[in-house]
Amino acid sequence: MTTTSETERTLVLVKPDGVARQLTGEVLRRIEAKGYRIAALELRTADRDLLAQHYAEHQGKPFFEPLVEFMLSGPVVAAVVEGQRVIEGFRSLAGTTDPTVAAPGTIRGDLGRDWGTAVVQNLVHGSDSPESAAREIGLWFPAL
Numbered sequence: 001m002t003t004t005s006e007t008e009r010t011l012v013l014v015k016p017d018g019v020a021r022q023l024t025g026e027v028l029r030r031i032e033a034k035g036y037r038i039a040a041l042e043l044r045t046a047d048r049d050l051l052a053q054h055y056a057e058h059q060g061k062p063f064f065e066p067l068v069e070f071m072l073s074g075p076v077v078a079a080v081v082e083g084q085r086v087i088e089g090f091r092s093l094a095g096t097t098d099p100t101v102a103a104p105g106t107i108r109g110d111l112g113r114d115w116g117t118a119v120v121q122n123l124v125h126g127s128d129s130p131e132s133a134a135r136e137i138g139l140w141f142p143a144l
């Protein structure tokens with residue numbers, strides 16, 4: 001464990017499945033209850049260009065197109081969340097990618113499951129490194 005006093009920021013998305021299932025409040029509640037601060041928050045419909053940049057590392061993978069289509073299927077809630085070690089902290093709150101086996105107690109583990117779709121619908125996104133967080137916050141909140 002590497003502790004640090006430096007405040008970090010991460011990009012959190014409540015994906016279209018989370019918004020459609022009216023779980024935005026539940027996700028934000030868990031973030032705030034953990035002690036993180038919501039520094040920016042917006043309900044918005046993404047466009048293909050933004051998503052292609054956001055998911056650039058997955059271009060060429062079989063689930064890339066279904067992933068983009070899914071993310072275009074409805075509004076998302078984008079948030080910048082702040083706190084010490086929030087990048088790993090939020091990923092711990094979210095749970096592992098596959099909601100069927102994500103640990104109970106996590107957002108994905110408690111609230112998600114496999115719905116038989118081409119792309120894994122797992123309610124939330126959280127940046128996976130300081131570099132990704134800076135890049136993703138720049139894409140979603142260019143004014144910050």
Ligand code: IDP
Pocket residue numbers: 063067096097118119120121122124125126128
């Ligand atoms: P993460 O969101 O847990 O960081 P990533 O590997 O960055 O996971 O993948 C981005 C998103 O793409 C996942 O959250 C999930 O929605 C979807 N995804 C990832 N791997 C697969 C797969 O093997 N099949 C279908 N969808 C996937």
